[in-house]
Amino acid sequence: MERVLFGKAFSALALALPLLGAAPQDPVTAITSDAVPGPVHPWAQACEDWDDWDKPGPPFKIHGNTWYVGTCGISAILITSDDGHALIDSGTEKGAEVVLANIRKLGFDPKDIKLLLGSHEHFDHVGGMAKIQQATGAVFISSAIAVDTMITGKAHPDDPQFGLHEPMAKIAEGLPYDWGDAPYKLDYFGISPIPTPGHTPGAMSWTWRACEGEDCLTVVYADSLSAVSRDDYRFSDHREYLDAFVGSLKDIAEAPCDILATPHPSGGKLKVTLSALARRKQDGLPDFACAGYASAQQQALGMRLSKERGTQ
Numbered sequence: 513m514e515r516v517l518f519g520k521a522f523s524a525l526a527l528a529l530p531l532l533g534a535a536p537q538d539p540v541t542a543i544t545s546d547a548v549p550g551p552v553h554p555w556a557q558a559c560e561d562w563d564d565w566d567k568p569g570p571p572f573k574i575h576g577n578t579w580y581v582g583t584c585g586i587s588a589i590l591i592t593s594d595d596g597h598a599l600i601d602s603g604t605e606k607g608a609e610v611v612l613a614n615i616r617k618l619g620f621d622p623k624d625i626k627l628l629l630g631s632h633e634h635f636d637h638v639g640g641m642a643k644i645q646q647a648t649g650a651v652f653i654s655s656a657i658a659v660d661t662m663i664t665g666k667a668h669p670d671d672p673q674f675g676l677h678e679p680m681a682k683i684a685e686g687l688p689y690d691w692g693d694a695p696y697k698l699d700y701f702g703i704s705p706i707p708t709p710g711h712t713p714g715a716m717s718w719t720w721r722a723c724e725g726e727d728c729l730t731v732v733y734a735d736s737l738s739a740v741s742r743d744d745y746r747f748s749d750h751r752e753y754l755d756a757f758v759g760s761l762k763d764i765a766e767a768p769c770d771i772l773a774t775p776h777p778s779g780g781k782l783k784v785t786l787s788a789l790a791r792r793k794q795d796g797l798p799d800f801a802c803a804g805y806a807s808a809q810q811q812a813l814g815m816r817l818s819k820e821r822g823t824q
Contacts (some may be wrong), residue, residue: 553790562585563583565585568613574773575722575789579592580773582607582614585777586604590615596624596626597620599627599648600629602639603640609643625650626648628652632658653687653697654689655715658714711739716735717735732767737764764802
């Protein structure tokens with residue numbers, strides 16, 4: 513039975529390959545091969561690749577009303593407006609203090625944050641959400657599974673990493689993105705949800721337009737989408753979950769995407785993005801962004817399934 517399940521699940525993945533496309537040219541090479549070295553971005557100077565989760569790093573504008581306020585190792589994104597702000601992810605409980613400090617450094621008041629969003633329900637990305645909610649009074653919006661996890665503090669049993677993490681501090685309130693007045697709150701900020709289960713069952717990605725005058729770019733905050741699990745978990749034993757995972761990869765690959773941001777900044781090559789944005793008027797933005805990210809994650813998932821098949 514396991515072999516049959518694996519075969520069906522892997523077929524679903526194989527069908528997705530033409531949709532995701534072949535791996536694009538390496539983005540670092542694509543940007544820097546003929547580039548004249550320019551000034552290094554302050555965040556790139558302060559932060560290493562795959563840096564410590566709680567290490568403070570300088571906040572900065574990404575584009576328009578979109579700001580990076582996370583640590584060196586964990587992203588948090590602030591989307592501002594004249595009538596209130598939205599924040600995606602909090603970092604760890606300790607990292608949330610860095611996020612709040614970075615918001616203040618930029619001249620914004622955390623109490624003006626009206627909306628809190630989450631990527632996936634693990635402590636490194638939303639473990640500080642209860643602290644952020646206490647500081648802002650804002651409502652948390654995510655998938656129904658993620659909201660339940662954040663209200664109870666306990667992971668969902670379908671999480672491939674179930675049992676590996678300690679409970680998180682509980683948030684006071686939350687809304688599923690498709691229930692009640694949650695869609696209205698998202699529409700107010702021009703944010704659209706992209707459900708992307710895979711790394712966790714309740715994982716979410718988010719997209720919006722960031723504008724400076726008439727210069728508008730589409731930003732996608734794409735979830736981690738990596739096939740990481742506890743030792744005894746096999747993605748190939750969970751056909752429905754695996755199919756949803758493959759669907760998430762396809763949705764991110766096909767999303768309009770000028771700027772990619774990810775929960776782990778190095779996972780989405782933030783330093784490369786900063787270099788590209790600095791040289792945008794001269795070279796334009798590369799087109800690898802979301803499609804390249806999804807392709808890399810899809811290849812990693814394929815390797816994971818091949819490994820599981822070899823252990824049957």
